Amino acid sequence: xxxxxxxxxxxxxxxxxxxxxxxxxxxxxxxxxxxxxxxxxxxxxxxxxxxxxxxxxxxxxxxxxxxxxxxxxxxxxxxxxxxxxxxxxxxxxxxxxxxxxxxxxxxxxxx
Amino acid sequence: xxxxxxxxxxxxxxxxxxxxxxxxxxxxxxxxxxxxxxxxxxxxxxxxxxxxxxxxxxxxxxxxxxxxxxxxxxxxxxxxxxxxxxxxxxxxxxxxxxxxxxxxxxxxxxxxxxxxxxxxxxxxxxxxxxxxxxxxxxxxxxxxxxxxxxxxxxxxxxxxxxxxxxxxxxxxxxxxxxxxxxxxxxxxxxxxxxxxxxxxxxxxxxxxxxxxxxxxxxxxxxxxxxxxxxxxxxxxxxxxxxxxxxxxxxxxxxxxxxxxxxxxxxxxxxxxxxxxxxxxxxxxxxxxxxxxxxxxxxxxxxxxxxxx
Numbered sequence: 001x002x003x004x005x006x007x008x009x010x011x012x013x014x015x016x017x018x019x020x021x022x023x024x025x026x027x028x029x030x031x032x033x034x035x036x037x038x039x040x041x042x043x044x045x046x047x048x049x050x051x052x053x054x055x056x057x058x059x060x061x062x063x064x065x066x067x068x069x070x071x072x073x074x075x076x077x078x079x080x081x082x083x084x085x086x087x088x089x090x091x092x093x094x095x096x097x098x099x100x101x102x103x104x105x106x107x108x109x110x111x
Numbered sequence: 112x113x114x115x116x117x118x119x120x121x122x123x124x125x126x127x128x129x130x131x132x133x134x135x136x137x138x139x140x141x142x143x144x145x146x147x148x149x150x151x152x153x154x155x156x157x158x159x160x161x162x163x164x165x166x167x168x169x170x171x172x173x174x175x176x177x178x179x180x181x182x183x184x185x186x187x188x189x190x191x192x193x194x195x196x197x198x199x200x201x202x203x204x205x206x207x208x209x210x211x212x213x214x215x216x217x218x219x220x221x222x223x224x225x226x227x228x229x230x231x232x233x234x235x236x237x238x239x240x241x242x243x244x245x246x247x248x249x250x251x252x253x254x255x256x257x258x259x260x261x262x263x264x265x266x267x268x269x270x271x272x273x274x275x276x277x278x279x280x281x282x283x284x285x286x287x288x289x290x291x292x293x294x295x296x297x298x299x300x301x302x303x304x305x306x307x308x309x310x311x312x313x314x315x316x317x318x319x320x321x322x323x324x325x326x327x328x329x330x331x332x333x334x335x336x337x338x339x340x341x342x343x344x345x346x347x348x349x350x351x352x353x354x355x356x357x358x359x360x361x362x363x364x365x366x367x368x369x370x371x372x373x374x375x376x377x378x379x380x381x382x383x384x385x386x387x388x389x390x391x392x393x394x395x396x397x398x399x400x401x402x403x404x405x406x407x408x409x410x411x412x413x414x415x416x417x418x419x
Binding site for chain 1: 120123179
């Protein structure tokens with residue numbers, strides 16, 4: 001299922017601002033100014049793109065680390081579960097794992 | 112939320128002076144046979160016949176952690192299976208952005224599994240001592256546990272509604288006869304699901320061994336005390352026959368006072384009268400007490416004469 005961040009929202013709508021539409025015509029003799037403004041925006045977006053690429057690389061590296069760690073931990077949990085819980089696979093298997101008997105309070109009783 | 116860790120597991124171990132005579136071994140072996148065959152065992156007998164000790168000994172031989180329940184009139188199903196005890200409240204205050212305060216509160220009741228559920232889940236040995244002191248309907252949960260090997264869990268408990276009983280789960284029951292005060296009649300359906308072993312008083316050899324081991328008196332003295340108690344038991348004058356506990360009480364009391372077992376020592380006579388005469392009557396009427404005192408005096412005379 002898509003999360004909220006993946007859904008289309010108001011920010012994705014085409015508006016007069018996002019398309020840079022103007023209600024008034026360009027003034028004559030302002031071409032140089034237009035070029036200057038576009039160049040500024042180009043520089044800004046290129047910088048942003050470079051930052052996003054670096055951020056993407058860091059995110060991908062961290063995702064790989066998490067995937068590797070989760071794989072190891074899940075494999076260990078499965079091994080422990082199979083050894084200690086003979087009820088695995090039965091009706092009770094869907095529950096949250098309970099404390100192991102080894103962790104419980106014990107009391108010796110003499111008779 | 113479900114909690115299970117509050118149950119304490121018992122590890123029964125015999126005392127160094129535990130007396131295991133052929134009589135005791137025979138009972139234990141038979142009980143283990145029935146358990147191996149897949150049936151719960153029920154030790155039924157009068158007070159002082161060693162039911163609880165035998166149950167603990169059989170449980171120790173099984174080598175599994177033990178969960179023990181003592182029957183009580185106030186017991187209900189929730190005392191066996193579990194119930195909702197207490198609340199757990201969680202409150203989250205999010206003020207990450209200083210101008211935005213977000214609070215979230217969540218309160219849930221906490222379910223705590225009781226001993227029967229824990230024993231069924233993990234295959235522990237359940238020792239239900241004096242189970243007929245609980246009202247019969249309180250033990251209803253045991254019917255499906257012993258027959259269908261399944262425990263019904265209330266809907267209030269999160270998770271599954273049924274629990275498969277672990278294959279190594281074993282139940283050992285003890286009870287007094289139904290004519291005892293404070294004892295309910297056992298459910299017929301429950302009794303039908305278990306093998307009941309009626310226990311009588313121990314044989315003489317075992318009683319002498321237990322008396323000697325528990326009081327550290329000489330074997331000769333222990334034999335005399337046991338002989339007196341058994342004679343009083345066989346006389347038929349007692350409403351409740353004295354048990355091996357009476358032997359231990361007399362023997363320990365004598366050891367405290369360094370008294371000797373002889374016709375010349377008045378303390379021994381007095382201790383026997385105090386312990387044995389009162390133990391064998393519930394009502395405590397003067398006529399009954401006098402009658403038992405007469406019988407006991409005659410038994411003491413006869414036995415102390417042979418000692419002298």
